[in-house]
Amino acid sequence: MSRFGKGHLDKKGGLSGPGSGRPRAPLPERANLVNYRVVQRDLVYVIGIPVEIAQESILEKYEYFGQYGPIKKIVVNSSVHQQGYQRPTVSAFVTFCKIEDALECIYSLESFTYNNHPIKASLGTSKYCSNFLFGQKCNNQDCMYLHHNGDPKDSFTTEEIQTNSPRFTETTRPTRPPDYNKYPLQNSKETVFPPRRILNIQISDSEDSQPEEEYIEEEDEEEIHEEEEPDRSDFLKDLYRNGFPAVPPLHVDYSVNMSLMQQLNLDRASIRSYLHQK
Known part of the structure; x- marks a missing residue:
């Protein structure tokens, strides 16, 4: 589940890259990072996208992924997946500008089917940039790989990813809030993918919102008393x-x-x- 596929390997199995004089092995203190991938919470990995809509120019439109928030980049995987008589599908990586927009996308696509194709979304992972591993400066301004040590709780070995370990599944597949369907839709525009709901507002009939209301009342209690009129008695x-x-x-x-x-x-x-x- 790396962002752009597998890393390049030379004949001896070590990492290599363009340019002469580059070492064939990463720095000793970073050698173990070769087998790690780090969850990117602004990155959504989507599978099951039919090939007829598998274009960046289509998927970035409002009726598809554009409704969930501003998008940095969309990359459609060129590998086609097909089972039996089902129509071929591909996967894609959608990088949002905000983490909350990525979560809203995952929540909206939960249990969603498009033209009999189940579409599943989860948080994506990224590998380390080879320049970072070699201790060299990366001159690619559009490089989407990691150039710093990732958070340990978001770091997983390739084995954990391939076996779908419980920790990896729990981290990359956030579930909807229990009261998700009580939140209003973002707007009334027609969409192809499920419409986004506004989760950053308070629901009056939700039990989860009551503590927040009490906190607001306590926080503003002093200010309210100061604005009260003096007692006439x-x-x-x-x-x-x-x-x-x-x-x-x-x-x-x-x-x-x-x-x-x-x-x-x-x-x-x-x-x-x-x-x-x-």
Whole structure:
């Protein structure tokens, strides 16, 4: 399951490559990496693709793999697989720009059949670049092989891969979340491959979303309290703490030669002035 097929071997069984003067064996500290492949979590390995659609220009369209996210590269394997009277199929490697898009692709293609052809997807693996193994600089800017030590938990020997060891199967074939079908579709566009679902949003009726809601409430609790209006009862207690404000009683004097303001005592201090003093 390497990205572009088998590595080149010379007649003596050692790794070799173009250019004169290159050593025929990797560095001693990297010699064991020759038999290892590393899972690439942005790479999807797909088998069962009918030959009539097995072209990069077709598979990168939105109705096929393009709907799952931006794609770095698609490589269609030239080896054709055919069993009995079934139509021939090929495999392909799809490298996405984001890891989550690769997972969405695998989730969507689970149990999918195209024109009676079961299509299966899993995470792909990559081998180490021969330049890296030899301790030399790789001048190929489009090289998709590894140029650094891979994560041990994602590294597998060729024997583990060929025998489909439980650890390898568990790592390369992630299963859908239990509530996968509850998530909404990405959009209503027509597609050939199963439409992508939006897994990065919260589902209201999902039990798995409840702890997240509680966490958000706890996180914003302090901010919410700060925005609450002050208690009106506390305001009134402060207002009448020292007794009711003394307001002169209203007297109306009907004597002649008094203005209406004087008669109604409108020039007295208002209750607002007492509130401002508190």
